Structure formats: structure tokens, C-alpha cells
Amino acid sequence: MRIIRGKYKTRVIHIAKNFRARPTTDFAKENLFNVLENWYNFEGLKVLDLFAGTGGIGFEFASRGCSEVYSVEKNIVHFKHISDLVKKLNIEEVTPVKSDVFAFLNACHTKFDIIFADPPYDLPTIPDIPQLIIDRDLLADKGTMIIEHPAHVDLTKIKYFSEKRVYGSVNFSIFEN
Helix, strand or coil: CECCCCCCCCCECCCCCCCCCCCCCHHHHHHHHHHHHHHCCCCCCEEEEECCCCCHHHHHHHHCCCCEEEEEECCHHHHHHHHHHHHHHCCCCEEEEECCHHHHHHHCCCCEEEEEECCCCCCCCCCHHHHHHHHCCCEEEEEEEEEEECCCCCCCCCCCEEEEEEECCEEEEEEEC
16 A cells, blocks of 8 residues: 655555555545545645554645644554554644544544545445534534445435545545535
């Protein structure tokens, strides 16, 4: 896996064999960021990366100029991986947070310009994620929320839903405040 564009471009993120996360494919990530680059100047934006896994999405946001990226991950192996990469690659913009995503969202009082969530595809409560973010008012005005999910999950009826993008087997539902 690699960082595609920006100041950390071409840095490779190696993943250990015992890693259980399903990283967003480079193909899907590149296409998503091509869309987002048409919507945003990333400089100075505050980003929340939920179910951060490998940290790849958060690192991509930091590489493109976001000033604050919070990568929330509950799995200790994944959290340690992200923390180690932050130090190894000297990526100051990324703050790893070891927490259950739902506990984090329920305690959070910060608004974010972009919120990205890539929950496990077998998580039965995927629709609860965007609804909780909306209920907690965590999305900044004109902010964007992206939820990666399997094809059978329908998020189109949730407030702020804007569009769905599909890149191979990866589905992104996009919400705009």
C-alpha cells in the first residue's frame, strides 16, 4: 500500500501478515481522492478517520495538506501500527486514537470538515454510524462524510445523503452538510 499524492507521496505502508484490517484499495482510494480534490482545498482541514485500520486514508489526507487528522482504531495491533508509522514517517498531522468508534463519537464535541468511516463489512450497525455523526452534530458546515460499505448496505435514506460512488467492489456513500 502507498500514499498516492501530496507531500508524503510514494511512501510505502507495509502491513504485517497478522493484520486483520481490509484496507481500501489503491484504485478506490485514488478515485475517491480525485473526487474530493475537486470539492476541497485540503489545506487546514480537520479530518476524522474512523475504523482507521492501516491508517492509509488518514495518511493520504495528511499528505494532501489537512492540518489535523484523527485516526480512531480500537484494535491494539492496528493502533500500534498507525502510531509506529506516524513516528517512522514523521507525519505530524496524524493523531492516532485508541478507542471504540461508537464510544469516541458519543464523547466527541469537535466538528470535522471531513469524516471518513471504513467499518468492518460484517458490522450489522453500519447505518448507525452516519446517523450518530449527524445526531451528535460532528460534521462542520459544508462538511463531507464518506462511509465505505458493502454493496448490500443502503444508506440513501439517511439525512444529508448526496451520492453513492462504486469503484470495483468498494462502495462509498457520500453525505454533505
